[in-house]
Amino acid sequence: MKKVSLKDIAEELGVSKALVSLVLNGKGDERGINKNTQEKVRKKAVELNYRPNQYARGLRMGKTKTIGIIVPDISNVFYGTLCKAIEKKAYEIGYNLIISNSYEDNEKEIKLVGELMNRNIDGLILASSFEKDTDFEVLNFREFPVVLVDRKFDNLAIDSVSVTNEQGAKEITSYLLKEGVQKAACFAISPTHISSIEERVEGFNLANGNRPYQTVYDISHENIYADVKKVLKDIEGQGFDGIFCSNNSIAKALIKLGMKGEDFFEQYTVVSFDDIELFDLVAPRITTVAQPLDEIGANALKILLEKIENPGSKEVIKMVLPTRLITR
Amino acid sequence: MKKVSLKDIAEELGVSKALVSLVLNGKGDERGINKNTQEKVRKKAVELNYRPNQYARGLRMGKTKTIGIIVPDISNVFYGTLCKAIEKKAYEIGYNLIISNSYEDNEKEIKLVGELMNRNIDGLILASSFEKDTDFEVLNFREFPVVLVDRKFDNLAIDSVSVTNEQGAKEITSYLLKEGVQKAACFAISPTHISSIEERVEGFNLANGNRPYQTVYDISHENIYADVKKVLKDIEGQGFDGIFCSNNSIAKALIKLGMKGEDFFEQYTVVSFDDIELFDLVAPRITTVAQPLDEIGANALKILLEKIENPGSKEVIKMVLPTRLITR
DNA sequence: CTGAAAGCGCTTACAG
């Protein structure tokens, strides 16, 4: 019942381990190994159900064909879909993914990065929960291949794939105003200095440039529902008639609250960043800014693989993909 | 810039690799190594930012503290939440998770199982897409530690964690009838012979025992929306006034279709298996059967770890956890 | 209290 190794195949066939290894790795022809011998080796490998030990191989080669990915929360459909996109591509080229959740907890993120690096992953895709460039430096990646997704750090020389957050927020806010909203509020999720949120708020502000009044409110990501409720109460009677949500969690809280209020959705027009299925199924349906998750995932992986294959390269790619307004 | 190994620490301190290894693995006291020496070793390890090479360790020990998990689709919030629950527990005890998607594709599932076993995972948690016991045998786990979740195979000696699908479906169907529904339809997702779906249909049938009429309709999982639409058309005018959905995807399709129809939700009372956030945010809100995802995950992991630690054990645990009716 | 040595399973120069 024990695992079969190269040695087992070699002994049964009366050849060396080296030869077996060469053949099984497709280097038989290149090294001019007898076709006949090659055939025998391959047959025996199948017969014995040989599976190469990746840890031995990893130890020897220094590469493991495993990449790590850290997201705030895999059960959030946004990150779930992103991981799925990455996993799909990775699978096609023989890579596996180790997925971990940081829960927006910097301490845990630091630990996770360390542990994943321990496990000799070849590279890391990271949706970081860090807020400032300076904090980020504790992760100390040096030459280690890392690509940031979703959130980026402009002042650091680290590759990233993000979207046109500012432009997307500006577009959807403009849409809100064009639809007749007089006074819009922006509900920003904390921590607001995460790059993507900062840019969305900026987009909101830009679109409001020549309006008499608009305001940004902070919502704690740990306590979204209660905070949204509180802010709604605070702005009551101030003439607001539109709300831009900086991410899907806030919009979900608003929907839940809105269902309880009598005429909430007559009073407020709600739009949101992040296009999730839910927004198409509630009444009224929510107009959103969609992010190209498949492309984000595919590009992050592609950039990461290039880094892995060219370890010396100092080139830094900061890719920004377009968002799409989905009016409903 | 190269990785620091045991040898580096040993050389800098003028001791042996063995000693360093012992100390760093907490066996210093047990082996009576000088406290002072231990201190020096630990300090140096921190100073050099030593990270043990898990592949060398795995190769030597035959254990890798990595477990694999295969689900149909990580972006489905049901599986996303399950994975999150497992990942959380696993992290606490120093295990990492390799997560893969089978997309309900048997071929891919077979490949994935092979690849994960190649990678020397210590064990596997599997939400299998296989339909019959006999098909399942190609996976050929032998002694390999595996725990099934969500779907189980009664005739195979493999551990599993599932829920009271039949009881849950029976309860919610009874609720439907008690609420005044006269004639209920069951929308079952294909393939209907997956254990969980089979049991839910059975529960539905049981609750309808003494009713004049009820029917089960198959919905293909590849084409849910179109199929639901078709079935709805087919049953029109036959006096149906209630629908039990065998999983959340069907209910989502119904909601989407229902929003387009004028008085859909006056005509039909809809209830569903799987409690997802969405069902609390649509109008009307959907009554559901909730599965204890955290407990499923925690127990699956616990059982798996026991298997990993007692490789010889022939004991088979088929755990069934209770569902909960959530009326809205 | 500590060290030298073997060996986990692989790949890759090197030698012939």
Added chain:
DNA sequence: CTGAAAGCGCTTACAG
């Protein structure tokens, strides 16, 4: 065309 040997970084008997 093929084999013997070294070595990746670790842990664990064994020896003293």
